Each structure stands twice: as structure tokens, then as C-alpha cells.
Amino acid sequence: MTDPNGHTLDERGRGITEASGGIGTLTRKDFVSDQEVRWCPGCGDYAILAAVQSIMPELGVPREKVVFVSGIGCSSRFPYYMNTYGVHGIHGRAPAIATGIASARPDLQVWVVTGDGDGLSIGGNHLIHALRRNVNLKILLFNNQIYGLTKGQYSPTSEQGKVTKSTPFGSVEQPFNPISLALGAEATFVARTIDVERKHLPEMLRRAAAHRGSAFIEIYQNCNIFNDGAFLALTSKEGRTQNRIYLEHDRPIRFDRDGSKGIRMTGAGHLEIVEVSEVGENELLVHDEHRYDAGLAFALSRLSAGPHGPTPLGVFRQVERPVYGDGMESQLRSAAADQGPGDLAKLLSSGDTWDVD
Amino acid sequence: MTDPNGHTLDERGRGITEASGGIGTLTRKDFVSDQEVRWCPGCGDYAILAAVQSIMPELGVPREKVVFVSGIGCSSRFPYYMNTYGVHGIHGRAPAIATGIASARPDLQVWVVTGDGDGLSIGGNHLIHALRRNVNLKILLFNNQIYGLTKGQYSPTSEQGKVTKSTPFGSVEQPFNPISLALGAEATFVARTIDVERKHLPEMLRRAAAHRGSAFIEIYQNCNIFNDGAFLALTSKEGRTQNRIYLEHDRPIRFDRDGSKGIRMTGAGHLEIVEVSEVGENELLVHDEHRYDAGLAFALSRLSAGPHGPTPLGVFRQVERPVYGDGMESQLRSAAADQGPGDLAKLLSSGDTWDVD
Amino acid sequence: MTAQAAPSAHVRADRKELPRVVVRFAGDSGDGMQLTGDRFTSVSAAFGNDLVTMPDFPAEIRAPAGSLAGVSAFQIHFSDHDILTPGQPGVLVAMNPAALKANLGDVMRGGMLILNTDSFDKRNLEKVGFSSNPLEDGSLDSYQVYKIPMTSMTIDSVKGSGASKKEGERSKNMFALGVLSWMYSRPLEPTIEYLEKKFSKKESIANANVAALKAGHAFGETAELSAFEVKPATLAPGRYRRITGNQALAYGLIAASVQSKLPLFLGSYPITPASDVLHELARYKNFGVRTLQAEDEIAAIGMALGAAFSGHLGITTTSGPGLDLKSETLGLAISLELPLIVIDIQRGGPSTGLPTKTEQSDLLHAMYGRHGEAPLPIVASYSPASCFWAALESARIALKYMTPVILLSDGYIANGAEPWHIPTVDKLPDISVRFASQPNVGEDFWPYLRDDETLARPWAIPGTAGLEHRVGGLEKADGTGNISYDPDNHHLMTQLRQAKIKAIEEDIDPLEFDGSEDSRVLVLGWGGTYGTIGEVCRRLRARGRPVARAHLKHLNPMPKNTGEVLRRFDKVVVPELNMGQLSKLIRAEFLIETVSINCVRGLPFSSTELEAELEELIP
Amino acid sequence: MTAQAAPSAHVRADRKELPRVVVRFAGDSGDGMQLTGDRFTSVSAAFGNDLVTMPDFPAEIRAPAGSLAGVSAFQIHFSDHDILTPGQPGVLVAMNPAALKANLGDVMRGGMLILNTDSFDKRNLEKVGFSSNPLEDGSLDSYQVYKIPMTSMTIDSVKGSGASKKEGERSKNMFALGVLSWMYSRPLEPTIEYLEKKFSKKESIANANVAALKAGHAFGETAELSAFEVKPATLAPGRYRRITGNQALAYGLIAASVQSKLPLFLGSYPITPASDVLHELARYKNFGVRTLQAEDEIAAIGMALGAAFSGHLGITTTSGPGLDLKSETLGLAISLELPLIVIDIQRGGPSTGLPTKTEQSDLLHAMYGRHGEAPLPIVASYSPASCFWAALESARIALKYMTPVILLSDGYIANGAEPWHIPTVDKLPDISVRFASQPNVGEDFWPYLRDDETLARPWAIPGTAGLEHRVGGLEKADGTGNISYDPDNHHLMTQLRQAKIKAIEEDIDPLEFDGSEDSRVLVLGWGGTYGTIGEVCRRLRARGRPVARAHLKHLNPMPKNTGEVLRRFDKVVVPELNMGQLSKLIRAEFLIETVSINCVRGLPFSSTELEAELEELIP
Ligand SMILES: Cc1ncc(C[n+]2csc(CCOP(=O)(O)OP(=O)(O)O)c2C)c(N)n1
Ligand SMILES: Cc1ncc(C[n+]2csc(CCOP(=O)(O)OP(=O)(O)O)c2C)c(N)n1
Ligand code: SF4
Ligand code: SF4
Ligand SMILES: [Mg+2]
Numbered sequence A, B: 001m002t003d004p005n006g007h008t009l010d011e012r013g014r015g016i017t018e019a020s021g022g023i024g025t026l027t028r029k030d031f032v033s034d035q036e037v038r039w040c041p042g043c044g045d046y047a048i049l050a051a052v053q054s055i056m057p058e059l060g061v062p063r064e065k066v067v068f069v070s071g072i073g074c075s076s077r078f079p080y081y082m083n084t085y086g087v088h089g090i091h092g093r094a095p096a097i098a099t100g101i102a103s104a105r106p107d108l109q110v111w112v113v114t115g116d117g118d119g120l121s122i123g124g125n126h127l128i129h130a131l132r133r134n135v136n137l138k139i140l141l142f143n144n145q146i147y148g149l150t151k152g153q154y155s156p157t158s159e160q161g162k163v164t165k166s167t168p169f170g171s172v173e174q175p176f177n178p179i180s181l182a183l184g185a186e187a188t189f190v191a192r193t194i195d196v197e198r199k200h201l202p203e204m205l206r207r208a209a210a211h212r213g214s215a216f217i218e219i220y221q222n223c224n225i226f227n228d229g230a231f232l233a234l235t236s237k238e239g240r241t242q243n244r245i246y247l248e249h250d251r252p253i254r255f256d257r258d259g260s261k262g263i264r265m266t267g268a269g270h271l272e273i274v275e276v277s278e279v280g281e282n283e284l285l286v287h288d289e290h291r292y293d294a295g296l297a298f299a300l301s302r303l304s305a306g307p308h309g310p311t312p313l314g315v316f317r318q319v320e321r322p323v324y325g326d327g328m329e330s331q332l333r334s335a336a337a338d339q340g341p342g343d344l345a346k347l348l349s350s351g352d353t354w355d356v357d
Numbered sequence C, D: 001m002t003a004q005a006a007p008s009a010h011v012r013a014d015r016k017e018l019p020r021v022v023v024r025f026a027g028d029s030g031d032g033m034q035l036t037g038d039r040f041t042s043v044s045a046a047f048g049n050d051l052v053t054m055p056d057f058p059a060e061i062r063a064p065a066g067s068l069a070g071v072s073a074f075q076i077h078f079s080d081h082d083i084l085t086p087g088q089p090g091v092l093v094a095m096n097p098a099a100l101k102a103n104l105g106d107v108m109r110g111g112m113l114i115l116n117t118d119s120f121d122k123r124n125l126e127k128v129g130f131s132s133n134p135l136e137d138g139s140l141d142s143y144q145v146y147k148i149p150m151t152s153m154t155i156d157s158v159k160g161s162g163a164s165k166k167e168g169e170r171s172k173n174m175f176a177l178g179v180l181s182w183m184y185s186r187p188l189e190p191t192i193e194y195l196e197k198k199f200s201k202k203e204s205i206a207n208a209n210v211a212a213l214k215a216g217h218a219f220g221e222t223a224e225l226s227a228f229e230v231k232p233a234t235l236a237p238g239r240y241r242r243i244t245g246n247q248a249l250a251y252g253l254i255a256a257s258v259q260s261k262l263p264l265f266l267g268s269y270p271i272t273p274a275s276d277v278l279h280e281l282a283r284y285k286n287f288g289v290r291t292l293q294a295e296d297e298i299a300a301i302g303m304a305l306g307a308a309f310s311g312h313l314g315i316t317t318t319s320g321p322g323l324d325l326k327s328e329t330l331g332l333a334i335s336l337e338l339p340l341i342v343i344d345i346q347r348g349g350p351s352t353g354l355p356t357k358t359e360q361s362d363l364l365h366a367m368y369g370r371h372g373e374a375p376l377p378i379v380a381s382y383s384p385a386s387c388f389w390a391a392l393e394s395a396r397i398a399l400k401y402m403t404p405v406i407l408l409s410d411g412y413i414a415n416g417a418e419p420w421h422i423p424t425v426d427k428l429p430d431i432s433v434r435f436a437s438q439p440n441v442g443e444d445f446w447p448y449l450r451d452d453e454t455l456a457r458p459w460a461i462p463g464t465a466g467l468e469h470r471v472g473g474l475e476k477a478d479g480t481g482n483i484s485y486d487p488d489n490h491h492l493m494t495q496l497r498q499a500k501i502k503a504i505e506e507d508i509d510p511l512e513f514d515g516s517e518d519s520r521v522l523v524l525g526w527g528g529t530y531g532t533i534g535e536v537c538r539r540l541r542a543r544g545r546p547v548a549r550a551h552l553k554h555l556n557p558m559p560k561n562t563g564e565v566l567r568r569f570d571k572v573v574v575p576e577l578n579m580g581q582l583s584k585l586i587r588a589e590f591l592i593e594t595v596s597i598n599c600v601r602g603l604p605f606s607s608t609e610l611e612a613e614l615e616e617l618i619p
């Protein structure tokens, strides 16, 4: 089956993005480009690059069908390092460019790599509109809570009071919570993970790849030059145990040593952290990624205003909703079916005509 | 008390925006400009204009301290009709221009008038950033779910399937829910009302005026030329009763004839509509505007995806958070206190200098 | 100069023949003047007249009834010979005092005024500041005034149609059309058919409209109004249709898609006067046309660029303010060297300016409105029908040279209509492209290895195994396209990007001029002034004045012979609807003195005024 | 031509006097070369040399250690006489093979190379593609090579400082500085003081740095390296400091705020090389300076415009890509006729281009980069210190004429430094404004009633009772400012907006040229090429070649006498770091033939090459 341009589609008419298995011969190395990687030594971007390269062969999408699109920022250099098709765009516009690619070519798997400045400051509007439209994009937001490439100004995710080059007396701004913003923008897949999470990060990437529609992952990424240690509350030895709340579908939400703590919904509509030993496991909220009502996912996103205390990680929401490109394609198909394929000569002489001889 | 520019501030150092009472001699007419109003006869914009003009004298802010700022669209003609200071800006940029005004001049009361296209399509990013920063703005979003001025294209709030000039086969896009989006963007004051609501609309305007920080009101506004009847589910005789869910602080949420229905939170974290007679009033959710956690306000916003069934009206959230301009002012004040007022000669010869004679 | 209909000939006799007539219909926004004009045009076109039309929309959607701001007008110029401009109205149909007030100044002295007397009541007169009633105070004495109580006659006529009084009253535009149809010998049938089809679901309304139309016609006959005839024009043989500039653009773009065998992808954000191209293209999904209404103009061009990267014919349409916003992405497109068509339908600026009015003031912005050295080709349409050519030509250049192209149109061209000799599809140029399919340097693929002749880089689209590559806005090494900060490479790439665009001058039609060889003055134009300049020069030459004219259709690069043509003349006069933008380019490029004639009134040049100004400049 | 330090003079004798020296420090991003250069500069400035500096940042934040992409350099030219350019290095300090490789091509033949031999190991050599070791293979034979194991000597020297080995090793830049301090007779004390202050909280690190510095100096002495002296320059009497272009901009803006008595409001979005202006201004809150880091460049200018509407000195700073995004709001500012300063610090384009490199390619964009007829004044700084003047001058024009002004600077000016004769505050111009405080037409206030002389409209700010008014981007009626769609009014307003800007030519300094009256060639420049063109012309004249030079500081309007000055010469040569943008403006405006010298290598002109090119053009 092919689309009107002759691109291969699966039996549901939806491109091959979700096809699994297939091209099993590729390895991680096949996705490594010949360009020298130029991030600062120690930058969290390396780990994310490695994770992406490592999961690509599993996805069953041939290299030539993969496109990485980015804006400008340290993180946005990403496409150069992937041996796939790639566009290093301009600041903030990656979601727009990627929307063009994904809706022109449903047969491609399109990834967007963006930063907290690129994606949430200058590019915030394109991001929320892509999520609302549910364009078939995998969006990785590298959140280092700082502008790396321009050498250290605060970003829309920097915490209030942050002293940076542009805020020598401390920032007076409330940061965005990217998960809340994405949910408020109708996102169908929303997840969070951390650069150093060797297992969880690839797992989230796989989940995003498998989601048809916009998949948004916030990745906490350490910028060791301009904002080192921003995620220590989650990555330090102690914090790792105390503060990571892993969300798992259909499981009661528990965390801390031996799952001693949990999350409960009160009748008044609050989420609260409780000692499991005190309330009993039955009282705990059971996570449901697939609940269409985004209310609870949003409530979970409010548990932490920033990565400073107990913070949920994992998939907040994953629901099915018509995909933008699919809607477009099906209109093309039904128009061609109803009206017959376009006939240029007929079009040009449509309407009232007259002959002169 | 004055700010560094000599503008009057109240005893909390916060401009006179919130001052109440005071200039009691003004009347509605004082806020009517000499420009002919040029909306289509029957347009919902007229009622909103009348409501704004009617509450202005109550607010106790002298006319010259009020600024209306808008973008482009039918709704954006609003400032021309107000006998105050005003800027009719460019498409989508009103929140940015208004942020400049409000942070330069904390003594002014700044209103933003925008449309669903102006504020949520091209201007979406400025809007969410203004909300996040909690700039002292009263933002009125006239949501007619259509582009009026450009003669009828769908907007980011138009329902899926909508046939318009630019979507002859129906729109394939999921609309934004402006309340959810505002909450996801950290808004401190979020409310919804309807153009034809003779009492509720002015009340919401008063509440917004009284809120220090960004106050966001979504106003359902009928465009009788390009999208007539979009809000019939809430304005028809029957719908009015059945579908309007008025949110009132500290009151159980009830609606429909004699408050026969209500909203309840389940233990699993859902909101559900119940028959009060079946569950008893005690089971109902009591609305709490001032709850800092935006989770429940968000959940309420999800009760209706659009104005087609039971839809909450009123104040979803009203909380106090530091205001952008105030933070800026207090930095200016403490810098002047700590370092003394700026001395240009000293500045120019700061650092290493040497003399040549 | 051909005589016009208006003056003389008031007696009802045999239908008097006229070479050409200009009628303007004017009324309230809600009065349906656009439809009336459109119907009159359609019938005239089918009859075989040559014609040029010009609608004039109010800036407000629907300003208060009876206000000046709410006046909507439609002008049609029809003739028995080939004409070029909308002309000056000899006949004004005014449905209310506001319409009279707003338009009277444009009507020829001695022209006909056909007025709906029912609307000349005190309230309506006061609304627009008439202190006395012009129907009575003698102020219209120098015109031929026809006072017709159109509203009441319409209401009478629709009794029995089943329509309500209010609905019936709304048919008064058809009454007016009936009157005019009588006067200019236009058949009613096509309009009756049209109405019946349009209102097929509301029979009472169809009936009311038809009744009003017939009543107007009957009134003309009964009242023995003067009646005229304008014979068909002699046009080249073939099939014709009427087309507006925006429609021709849409068709041209679809033709480009068909002729290039690339699917069409439009990313656009609505803006007057460009929105109709989006609306039109959105209808042709059966041609595989994808249209995406983006969240703003930046996203719109970004999407089109993304589509271009993936092998589509990427297009974005806008007007001035939108072009501003596209600047940065245009620079990226230049750096990526991808084909892209950016259409700017100019309107009155600066800023929001006069959004519903025409102007030619974005030329220098199109040339230079991006940071850095960022050259790109510019094509300009010059009449409604020429938009078809301009779209195809822009696509041809974009695809062949792997470059974004700006196509400039304007509000006058966009909404104006003229008969269009429908082209034969077989004769349209083949602009098909070849995507790269093979490595081009050993086993490697270099995305910036240029074609020797065109300097275009290869276009390898996702899905092509083995040609995976990355492009971006940082400077690229010549050939490999890898990021390069090398100083000499940057200089070289800058030169190559410039040379590529410059060389297009070899590949476009040379500049032609018409006028006798002994003319010493050349009138040089571009864009929508084509018709007016042509008509004025024609008139001047008819009066023996030695003047030649040339019209630039490519603004960057200009045809190779441009300098040579200009240097043949002692004087180069450049009339523009701006403050002298082409003039600046000509002076900078050729060091030739130019005389500018500038007009920024939101309207086309008045041919009378332009004629007078040119006359003075001819030695 | 003054002789340079490098060649000759290798013998340790009495310190040899040199008129001028150019040193370039180069190393890995992490090696602290900017700090080293900065300290050397500071000491030289205090010593009384004239100087020009030029940093060269890598585009990457911190590319892999030892890679070419990671090389960071800082060049200082210091002298005993007045100098204008960063010059060509006679001395290169290279901390690793990458630094050598990236910079060797720029060093004068015969110059000195001071190399950190410890880093020339196999791995580092291979990383940058040296197949053999240049320390050994004879490839550096035409230079004077000093091989110093800086890393190991540093590590030795810091033992006992309390610093860890790794920390100690990082002091090797101070070792290098010590060596150079010996060679050029610079005192160590100011740097020791500086280090002790900087690391006051980490004593061990302070100790290590000081120890390394002293060790380097001692090494120079012990090894009997050549030693030179560059005497202080004779500068005009007064107090001096060193200043970079961006710092001078920030100070100039603060001065404009003080002199206009308006609070300063900066709306900005970070972008290289403009961010430092934001960083600098953010520090001066005690001057009432408000800085707002906006969500993007569109918001940044919107905020500045809003602040201007409310009576602040509104400013926005950016570089090319950001200027693209500001186009639409600039048009609005022109339509609103509000004062606004837009600073564009140009960098290599198009698109992201070469973000850390310099270029002059936004001139035509600044002139024309908006839809519609939207003229505005353009001021250009021409050296680091001149940015102070440019900021004040831009503010003066913006406030007096109620108009946005574009100030053009560039990456070279922005980061370069030179000694600055600190101005006396009393002598700064008074640019204070008077806000409207009264109705101006009877009891009404007309916001567009212009001043007869300047054509500026009155500025009435919110808070002023009785002057409530609305402004917007739709065309306004002359005088009242109400929305007007009247054709003649639009033409008039377009002319007025143009006339207002044009008339500024009466109010700016005339164009001066220097060079003998009999010169037949004029070299015309603008912006950051000031120093290079000046030096080259000075050299040519010193050699008896008849050449004059003039430098435009106002690009729009140009000084009134510009045409007159240009016409005095047979030939006008225009060297620019672009493809000929000023040239285009001159040709279009004055119809004068120009000869362009263009260079887009991301770097200032090489004076040697420019000299050669000019020489050929002088008859
Ligand atoms: C239009 C435009 N404005 C500004 C810039 C400068 N700029 C480049 S990257 C960046 C921010 C990067 O921050 P983020 O997106 O968080 O990426 P990071 O470097 O932290 O990965 C900025 C402001 C630009 N390149 N283009
Ligand atoms: C940059 C720019 N793009 C597009 C437009 C055209 N435009 C004017 S208003 C508008 C949309 C108006 O819709 P909305 O904000 O919902 O206002 P409404 O007219 O419905 O009140 C558009 C697309 C413009 N003026 N400027
Ligand atoms: S600056 Fe920060 S984000 Fe950028 S490469 Fe370096 S460590 Fe990574
Ligand atoms: S088009 Fe719609 S929104 Fe605009 S004025 Fe008319 S009715 Fe109101
Ligand atoms: Mg970041």
C-alpha cells in the first residue's frame, strides 16, 4: 500500500513508523555519523546520544526513513551525530519544520531534539501546537534548566532566584513545568526521564517510538559547565532512592526505600504523599497511563514544581487520538476516491467558460 | 511613595492598580471614546465592551492610569473604543507589548484584549510566558472559535471536523482548551464566562481587576457572521439550565435544575457528574479557588472539551504568587539601597584606569 | 482614446453601441454588491466582452449599516476591444447615501448615477454627514441621475415568492442587476440559473431573487431607460474563462505540482489579501494537495521547508506582515539550498497599514529583508491571469536552482479578474526534477556537490537509502556540507550562493519593450501597474507621443539585456505604487538616472493622472 | 610602516625597544587563554601603551580537548604610538598542537612561536592530523621556535601551594603569562593582586596561579629569553580605561538614560555576540535599569516598545537572526512613531552562519528589511570605544524625532577592546525630552500633530490626565491619529514619515575626509573596518600614494554633504566585509560609480591584503 506520493504505508495506511522488527541487521554503529561530537566533556548530552543510537536498531525502521530535526542550542547539534537524515534548523522552529516533514511524509519516523530554551522559550508556541495537533513526532526536550550554547543565561525552566549571567540578582520568574505544559496542550504521550538513567531512558525512548502521534519526553540533562548538579536531588546516592517516583502503569504509586511511601488521592481532590505502612497499599493511587482524562496525569505533574524533591518519572499519559498526518492523508484519499484523481485540464477549464473562434 | 521614575505606588510599593474606591466621580460614559464602533451588528463584542465600560468607574483607577493593549482581529479593535490609553498592536504580540508597559510602569492598570487566533495561535507563546511570569495584566480572551477579521477560517479552539474556508473538508485538529492551557502555563488567575452573561461577565471582570498578577479570562463570544451559535449549548434556553456549571468558592459544585446534579471526586482520581439525590450533598466536591495546587482546577477544566455539554464557568483558580513587575521593582530598590543611586561618572571610570598627562 | 459610455445618448432609441463601459456597484457590506458585480461580470464574459474587474472591500467585516466604513464596491470595465485597466466609472449604482458619498469623487463628470432613493432618509444622510439631501439640493446636477426606489419596488416584486419581508428586501441587489441588465443588454437567464442553483435548498429565497431581478429589468424597459450595447471583443481564438489573480495563483501552483510531478504542500497562515489562495488550494485534495493552516507565518514557512526537505513542492503564501516574520526561515532555506516558493501579496504598509488596499512596497524587503548575504530570485506577476505564469515560473526556478523564490503579487491583482485564455496542458513546460539516488563521491554522498551548469546542489530525499545526510544553517564546507568555520570556505560559499542566483539571468526571457525605435522615453514598470502603464502609453502613442514601455517580470536577477534596453533611451521613467523601490535597484545596478513617479494611495494609478505626468516628461 | 617586534633581535642584551608588538595567545577552550590575554592587556594598558585586542572564541562551548574546534585565542596589539587594528601576530603562544595548527597561518614569517612541548604527544598530534611532530620535522624552520615544557614546569612550580595536581596544572596559562611578562617587561604585581582577589575564597588556587606566574617569569629570565620594551604611547591627556565594544554600548545606553532623564528599559533575548550587553546592563539596577530576558526576539522588541509607549528609553539588542524576527515590530514602531533603539551586532550570515565571527552584512537588511515604506535612521559604531558615542547618538535621534533607530555594530567591535579616553559627564549632550502635558488642539489631544521643525509627534505617556489616546498600526489620519483609510491621507503620511527621517541629515555631523586635497581616490568605509582602512591609508600616504579616506557613521540618512564629498574624487573605493552593500546604497543615492572590495571571511580585513588591493586602484 502506498500513499499518493508512492510512499509505503502499512495496512492501516499509516506509514511504517510503527512497524516492528524487520531490518534486524542494523547495529548501533550504523546510526553513528562520521562527525566529531563536540559537546563539553562530561555533558549529559553524550549519554542521551548513546541511548538513542543504541535503541534505533531495535525499532525496525530503516535508517533512511528516519529524520532528526532540531533547532539551535547545544542539544540541537544532535542530528549531526546521527547517521540518518537530519535538519539542524533555526532557534525554536524544529517542531514546525518537523511538522512539515511528518505531514508530508507519513512513511518517515521523525524525531525532534530540542532544549529548554529552544523548545520552551522561543519555540514554545510551535511545541504546544504540534502536541495539540498530535503530529507524529518523537520530541525529546533536553532540559538542563539553562542556556548552554549562549554560555549560561537562565531558561524558562530555571528555578526562581537563579543567578545567571542575565540575572545577576537572581531570576524573578516562575519556571514552566514542562510536563504540566504539555498536558495543558493536549499532548497524548508525556514522559520524563534522566540522562543518567541507563535503563529508564532507553525504555522511555522505545515507548515514545512506539506511540503513534506526538510523544513528548522531558529528559533532565546535566550541563556540567553552566548548571552542574541541577538534578542532584534525583541523581545523588541518597536522592536517587528518596526522590524518584517511578510511574508504572496499573501499579500503585510507591517510592523511597522499599516503596515505603506512596501517593494517595484525597476526597477533596488532593494528591498527598503517605507512609504506606500507615495507610495500607489499598489506599494508594494506581497509575493509569491510558486514562483519557488528563486530570490525574496533571495532578501527578504538580507533585514537584522542579527536580528538588520527590519527582515522578516515567509515562504520565499515553492515549490514542487521531494523528494529524493521518487525518490529512485520509482526506486526500477520500477526495481522490470521491472526485477522481486531479485532472489539470479539467480544473483549468472549470467554471463558466466561453469559446472564441 | 513613588517608584524610581516618580510614579505613585501604594504602601506595599505596588502601584495603584489595586487601589479601590477613590475616584468615584467617573461614570461609564467617561470610558467611551469618540470612535465609531465598527463590529458587525449582533456581534458579541458589543456586550463585552459595554460590560468593561460599565465596571471601569467602580475600580477606582483614574482613566489616565489605564491602558488597553491588543493585537489584530475583530476583538483587537477594542482599545479604540475605550477612552483610556491604548495600543492596537500587531497580530499576537499584545502580551509582549503589555508586559513591557506593566513592568516599566507598575502604577498602571494594563488590560490585554485578544482573540482565539491572536492569543492562542500566533500569540500563544507570549500568552503562556506572560502567565508564567505572572505579569500584572488582565487578559481577556474573546473566544469565538473562529477567525473573524480574516473572514472565517478555523482557529485553535474550533472543534474537530469544523468546515471553514480553509478546511472545506473539515478540520482534523484537536482544539486547545484555553483554561487547561493557562493552568498548564502556571496562571494564577483563570476564569471563564460568556458574552451574554449580564451579571457573571462583569463579576469576572471585577475579580480579574482585583487580582494582582496575570488574570486570564476566557470569554465565549458569539461571532454571528462566521460562527453563529457556537455556544448554544450554554446560551439556549434549555442549555443555559442544563449545562452551565457555576464554580463558586467554598461551595459544593452543583448545577442543572435546582442544583440536581453535582461533581464528585472518585478515589481513583476521576471527576464525575452525579445526581445529588443519589449520592447526597456531602459527597460533592467543594470548590476551592485558592488552592495552590492547580491539579483540581485542571481536572475541572477537563469536564468539557468544548462548550457542548456541561461546562464550568467562573473562577477556576485564584492564588497569590510574586508578580513579575514587583520582583523587578524590588531588585531596583534594593540595588539602589545597597549600592547607592547610580553615579555615571563613577561608572565610566570603574575598573582599571590610568592617567595620561 | 476610446469614448466612454456615460455622457451623451440618453434617448431611448435603438440600442446604442458603445466601445466600452465602466460600471461601479456600491452599497453596504450586507447589500451583496460583490455578488452583483460578479454576476454582471460573468454574463459579460460569457457574452465575449473583454473585461477587467476590481472589487473594493471595506476593511471592517461588517461596519455599522449605512456608515462610510461599511461601503463595499465592485467595479467592472467591459468592452468590445482589448482593455487593460479597471478604468474610471461612467456609471455608479449606489444603494445608499454612504455608497454615493464614498464613490462619487471617482465617477466621470457627466456620468450616470443610479440611486436607491428609499435609502436616502434623514438618518442615513446624517450618518455620513450630508447636511442636505443630494437628491434634492442640486449638488448632483452635473451627472445624469436616475432615482429609483429600489427597496420598495423589490419588496413589492417579491410578494408571493414565499420569502419574508426581510429576506425579500435583501434581494434589492438583484433588482439593481436587473436594471443594469436592461441598460446594457445582458441576458437574465444565466443569473436565474445561478440563483436557482445557489438557493436550491431555500426555494423562497431563490424565487425572491429571481423576481427582483426580473422586476428590475422590467422597470428599465417600462421606464424607458437608455439602453446600450457593447459588442463582443475580438480575442485570440480558444477557450476562455474569467480568473482572479489569487485563483490563477492557485491553479498555477497546482499546474507546477503536476508538471514537476511533486506533491504540493502549502503551509500558510491567513492574511488579507492572501487567504484566498489557501482557501482555493484547500479544495483540491484530489490533486494530492496538502494545505496546512499553521499557528503563524513562521511555522507556515517552516512546515513548507520541512516538506521541501522531504521532496514536496513546498509553498507558503502571505502578505507583508507575514513576510517580515518569514525572514529568518527564508535565510535558512537559502542556506539549506532547498526549493521553496514564498508568495507575498502586497498590501498597503507599513505595519498593518491599509490591509485591504494595494501597494508595491515590498520589493526592497523581498530583495534584502534578511540578515547576511542572502540572495534569492524574485518573480512578479503583473495581472490576474499572469499569476498562473508567475507560479509556474517560480516553481521552475526554485526546482532547477534549488533555491527559495519570492513571488510578488499585490492586492489589486489578487482580487481583480480578467478573461483568461485557458492554456493547453500539453504545452505547459515540463519542470520535473530528478532526486539524487546514488552516492556522488565514491561511496559517499556530498549534499553540496554542485551541478556544474546550474550550481544547484543535489536533492536527496529521506527514504533514499545510502544518501542519509544532515543539513543546517551553520556555514557548510563546499561539497561535503559539513559544518565549516573556515574563513576562505565561507567567502567561497557566499560567492557561490550569489553566483548561482545571478546566473539565472541566462535562463529567463529577455526584457522586451514596445514602442517605436525612435522613442526617447522608456516607461519601465513591474507588477500590477502593467495594465495602467500599457493603456496610458497606448493612448500617448495614439496621440503621436514617442514613448516606449517595458515591464520587468523578473526582479532578481533582472533579464540580462536590461541595462542594454534601458541605455537605448534618453530617459527612463519608473512609475511605482511605492516611493521608488525599483528605481533604487535600477540606479544601483546600472547607474542609470531614473525619473520616479510614485503613488501610495492604496489604489492603482489613475490612468488620467499618470498620462498627464508622463506627458510632461516626454520632450 | 612601523616595524614589528617579531623577526631580528634574538640576543639577550639590554631590553630592545620596539614600536609595537602583536601577540596571540592560543590554547584549548579550557586553557584560560581569554583570561591570559585579558591580564596581559590590562597591564599593558595601565603601562600606557595604545592597544587593540581581538578575542577569537570557538563556536563550540567546549569542544573535545585538543580538537581544532576547541581552540580559543586572544590577540593583543600594543604599541608606543596610536594604532588602529589588531595587526598580524608576530608572536604566537600555543598551548597545544591544535592551537598551533589553527593559528600558524596567521603568524608573520619569521615570527616567534612559544610552544608548550608537554602537549605535543602522539595523541594530541593525531587529533589534529599532524602526521609528524612539527617540533621535530623541520616544518617550523622559518620561525623562531621556543620549546617550553609548560605543563610540567607549572606542576613543579605549584607544589606546596596546597592545590591539587589537576588544579595546579590548570595554572599553566599563568606560567605562559609569566614568560611573556618577562619578554615584554610587564610587571607581575597587578596580576598577582588580581589573582588574589579573584580566588580570595580558594587560597590554594590563588597560590598556585601566583606561583606559576612567577615561575614563568623566572624561567624567561633564567633561560635568557630575548626581552623587549614597548614604551608608552603619547595619548591625549586625561583618564583612560580599556573598554570593549559591548561594554561601551552598555555604558553609552546608561549615559543616554541619565542624559535623557528617562529610565532605561532593555528587552532582549540572548544571542552571540550581543548577549554581553544584556549581561552588562543587568548589573546596573541601581541606575534604575530594567532588563528583561524575553521569551524570544519578537517579545523582546515588543516589550521595549511597550516600555517606550509608557515613557521609558526602550532598547532591544540582538544579532542578525534576531533582527529578522524584529522586522514586523519595527514596522509597528515606525507606524506608532515611538522612540526605540534596536542594536544589531552583526555576525557571519546567512542563517546561523558563523555565529562567533564578524561580518557587515546586515546593512541593507537594516535599511529595507520591513514590508511597506518603512524608513528609519541607522547609526553605525566603528570601533569598541565609538559604541559609547553610537548609543548616545542613537538615543538622541530616537527621542528627538520619535522614531526607532537601528544601531549597527559587529562581532569584531563587540569583543575587541581599546583604550578609552573617559568622557567628562558634564560635557555629554543633554538629550532630555519633554512629554506632552497639555491638549494641543483646543481641549483635544492629537497624538499625530507634528512639531513643525522636526516633524516629530508629541509623546504623551500614560498617567497624563486628559491626554488619553490610542495608537496602532493601521494607517492614521494626519493630526488626529484616528484610523484612516483615506487614499490621499495615506500618501501624505507616507511622505511625512519619509521626510521626517530624511531631514535628520541636517542634524548630524557632515562627512569628513582626511587625505590631501589632491588625492584622486577616496576610500569610503563604515562600521568596524574603520581601524584597518585608516591604518592602510596611513601607510599608503606615508609612501606618498595620494589617497583620502572617509568613514560613514550615519548610514541613513547619510550626512548632507556626502554626495559633494564623493564627487570631489575620481574614484570611490568601498571596502566592506560583505558583498557590496554600502556600495549599492551609494550608487542608488548618488549615481556615483564605486569600486567594491569585498571580503566575507568572518574576520576583519587583513591590512596587508587591503593595502595591496588599494595600491592597485590608485592611478
Ligand atoms: C533567533 C535566535 N535567537 C537566539 C539565538 C541564540 N541562541 C542559540 S542557542 C540558544 C539557547 C539555547 O538554550 P537551550 O535550548 O536550553 O539549549 P542548550 O544549549 O541548553 O542545550 C540561544 C538563545 C539564535 N541562535 N537564534
Ligand atoms: C502577522 C499577521 N498575520 C496575519 C494577520 C491576519 N489576521 C488578522 S486578524 C487574524 C485572526 C483573527 O482571529 P481572532 O484572533 O480569533 O480574532 P477575531 O477576529 O475572531 O476577534 C488574522 C489571521 C495579520 N494581521 N498579521
Ligand atoms: S555548555 Fe552544557 S549543555 Fe552545552 S555542551 Fe557544555 S555541558 Fe553540555
Ligand atoms: S466577524 Fe464576527 S467577531 Fe468579527 S465583528 Fe463580525 S460578528 Fe463580530
Ligand atoms: Mg538548555
Ligand SMILES: [Mg+2]
Pocket (backbone or CB within 6 Å): B073, B115, B116, B117, B142, B143, B144, B145, B146, B147, B148, B155
Ligand atoms: Mg476569533
